[in-house]
Amino acid sequence: MSTIVTLNIFSGRPNPRWFLEDAAGAELRDRIYRKPTLTSAAPPSLGGLGYHGLEIRFDDGPEPIYVQGGVVRTLAGSPNLLDPGREIERFIISTMPEVGRDAGLGMTRKDRGLVREHIDKELTAKIDLGKLLRIDPPKTNGNCPLNVGTCAPPYEPAVWNYVRTQPYNNCYNYANDRITNSFAQPGKYHGAQYSVLTCASVQPAAVADGLVASSNFTQPISDGWYVALVIWPNLDFHWYRQDTIGCWSHKPGQTPAINTDNSNNPIFDPQTANRGNYTQFCSYMITRPCKVRIG
């Protein structure tokens, strides 16, 4: 496992880069993703030339993430995360190796000292927490339908869009709020996987896993929440789930979880949302965490 840090500071010469040792890489992931706080803010500009943040490349990440000025800019399509005390940024800076220990650093001992001095000064800059703490609300205009699933999950995409989770969990995992890292297939856990990609085959497979079909999403559920099954005829299936707020969200395959449809609109009802090729609406279903098992 390798994690590469690039210090964005120079304009003419190559920026210093270094590898994090496994333990430091794991600690960095933990600091970023353990208890993420979402923010709508972008990393603030730290102004002109000089230090302007850190680029982090995890070996299994499809693209780099950026840490700067109290914000972690995560993967495309995912919300940014808050680093209010700039603790993540300070931690990364603290891993900068001594001159000679990492060829990628490309600095003399004197350069390194000047760079550290410059960054330490930059890190004392005041961050506007009021701006950073604003969490991006879904653009629902307050029109979400009533959620009557007592234990419906909140919309927390960061948990699903983590680099070690996102590629291995699909729409069925997300709808059931169950991370298995197996790209779960309806019925597979119970040896009753669908045979063809039709409502008539996939829905019974989900029933074998413990889900229950429903003609609506208005009957109160004391121990679960509503999900919905749709089909791209003969090619694929897809699931949505109703979140605490009442609107629906989904996770298209290995891509990030999201709360908008193919027209970038909030999902008030998956039956009427823009679903692209997934033209067949099978039914709403109820999932109950204490009864449903998927794999």
Added chain:
Amino acid sequence: MTKVTLLIFTGRPDPIWELAPGEVAALVKRLRELKPAAEVSTLGYRGFLVQSDEPGWPPKVIVRDSAELERLLLRTGGRHLSPEIIDIVEEAIK
């Protein structure tokens, strides 16, 4: 080794295949010059994910909005894709 994933499905796993050495050589220049696309969370065709451990290659690149390269990648997956999927992707690339 260079692998290509067609980003298209949501429930079932996306089709994935390995490029032959000749195919790698034919694509390397174009991929190096490519501006990688961002990941999108829409239903349907979302591009190709190219993953490689070849020296000098980016480890992961998403190819979309680059029709010529997308068609080349689609061609490399011919044996692994149904005619229906190929038609759907060709239509989406247009």
